[in-house]
Amino acid sequence: MKKLFFTIFCVMQIGFILVYPAEALKAAREGLNLWLNVMIPTLLPFLILTGILVQTGLISRLLASFKKPWKIIFGCSPAGAYAVLVGMLCGYPMGAKTASDLYENGQITKKEAEYLLTFVNQPSPVFVRTYLCQICLNDRVPFSKMMLILFASEWMTAQFFRFIIFRKKKYFGEETVTKKETPATSSSEAFLDVSIMNGFETITRLGGYILMFAILSACISRCYIPHNVPGYLLTGMLELTTGLYRLQPLILPDITKSILAVFLTASGGFCIAAQTRSLVTKELSARSYIVAKLLNGVIAVILILLVAKII
Secondary structure, X not given: OHHHHHXXXXXXXXXXXXXXXXXXXXXXXXXXXXHHHHHHXXXXXXXXXXXXXXXXXXXXXXXXHHHHHHHHHOOOOHHHHHHHHHHHHHOOOHHHHHHHHHHHOOOOOHHHHHHHHOOOOOOOHHHHHHHHHHHHOOOOOOHHHHHHHHHHHHHHHHHHHHHHHOOOXXXXXXXXOOOOOOOHHHOHHHHHHHHHHHHHHHHHHHHHHHHHHHHHHHHHHHHOOOOOHHHHHHHHHHOHHHHHHHHOOOOOOHHHHHHHHHHHHHHOOXXXXXXXXXXXXXXXXXXXXXXXXXXXXXXXXXXXXXXHHHO
16 A cells, blocks of 8 residues: 555656646755755754754653642653653754654653654744744734643643553653663764764755655645645645635635634644654554544644634
8 A cells, every 4th residue: 555655656656746846846946945945954953963962862860850830740760851852942853853753762662752742843933933923824813822732732732641541650760671782873972973964864854745745735736736725735745835825815704714724733744754764763653643633633623613613
C-alpha cells in the first residue's frame, strides 16, 4: 500500500509539472523561498544549539530547579520539560525532534517521549504573531488571545492523553530510564561537529518536504479543489502556510476566518505531520501524535468560539 501511494503521489506531481510547468515552477519557488528565507535562518541555529544541549546530557540538571512545576502542569520530567520549552519557542517540528533526540540519548523513557509528541509540536510565537495574526488575519484577533487559545488547547490535549490515554496519575519522570550507548562520534570534542551536520541534514530534509507539498498543493488546487471554504481548508491541511495565505482574500465573516485559521494552525496539516515523522525515530508511534493534533485543532476551535461569545 505504501508503494502504491508513493507511486500515485509521484505520477501525479510529474504529470502536473509536465502539463502546467509555469504553475509548478511558481509553487516550487514559493516553497523554496519559505525554506531559504524563513526556515534556515530561524530553525538552523536552534537545531545546532539544541543538538549540543541534548548530547551533553545536562538538561535535567539545568531544569531541575523547576522540577515540581513541570510535574504538576505537564506531568513530565525535567529532561522532558526541555522538549516542551523548545516546542513553545521554536515551533514546528522542533518540539517533536527534541523529544525524539532525548529518547534516543536515553534521557527520557519511550512512554514519556510518545506522551510529549502529543503536545510539544506547536506553532512558534513568531509564526503566530507575524504570519498568522498580522499577515493572514490582519490583526482581527490579537496576538495575546491567539497564543492563549493555542497554548490552552495544547495543554488540554496533554491532560487528555496524560490521564485518559496513558492513564498516568503522577508524572512520567518517575520511571527508570535505560541509558543507551553513546556513539564514539558523539564524544565531548565532537559535539559541535556532530550537531552542525545533524542540523544541516534536518533542515535539508525539511526543505524537501516543503517543496514536494507545495507542488502537491498547487496540483490539487489547480485540478481538483473548488475555490470555496472546503477547498481552501483542504489546501491548508496539505500545507499550512499556503492554506493560511489563501484564506486572506476570501470574503468571509471574521469569526469564520479565525475558526479556519486556528484549526489549521493548531492541527498543523499533512506536511508538518510528514516532517515530524521523518525527524522522529521509528521506535515511537505516530498514532497518538496524529490523533492529538486533530483533537488539538477541535479544542482550539471551541475555545475561539467561547472567546468570541464572551467578548
